[in-house]
Amino acid sequence: MFYDLTGDLLHELVAIVFAVLLVVHVILTRKWVAAACRSCLYKKTRKAKNVVRLVVILVILIVVVVLATTSILTSELLEEAGVVFFVPGFDRFTLRIIHTISAYVLCAVVVVHAALDGMGKGKAAKQGAE
Numbered sequence: 473m474f475y476d477l478t479g480d481l482l483h484e485l486v487a488i489v490f491a492v493l494l495v496v497h498v499i500l501t502r503k504w505v506a507a508a509c510r511s512c513l514y515k516k517t518r519k520a521k522n523v524v525r526l527v528v529i530l531v532i533l534i535v536v537v538v539l540a541t542t543s544i545l546t547s548e549l550l551e552e553a554g555v556v557f558f559v560p561g562f563d564r565f566t567l568r569i570i571h572t573i574s575a576y577v578l579c580a581v582v583v584v585h586a587a588l589d590g591m592g593k594g595k596a597a598k599q600g601a602e
Contacts, residue, residue: 480548487543494536505529521588528585535578542571 475483498505508526511517544550545557546567559567 484543484547484549491540525585525588528581528588531581532578532585535574535581539571539574539578542567542574546571 478486505526508522511519512523512526545559545562546564547555550556562570
């Protein structure tokens, strides 16, 4: 999010808005995720595309947890408020590197997630038009 240009406050506020939008997205798509999980459990209804989509969602979940954790641990605003976290074996610089890498990985995996979702909708729209 161009941290050097936005500064601490804007960077962290945009991150909070992003987190809220992510939660809303998960709530709105929870029925599909539940149905896809059920279909993956039963061999007769298992589809490769749903398995791939669930793996991508799982990767997104893991990366978001890492990103959120490192966000809290390196938050300048929390530090200014007197809330300081210490993680044995990790200095602030290392946590920021992990945070940055996680952000890039999240962007890449979200593109894959959107592409998989878009491919399914394009096919369904094409079938509906015929």
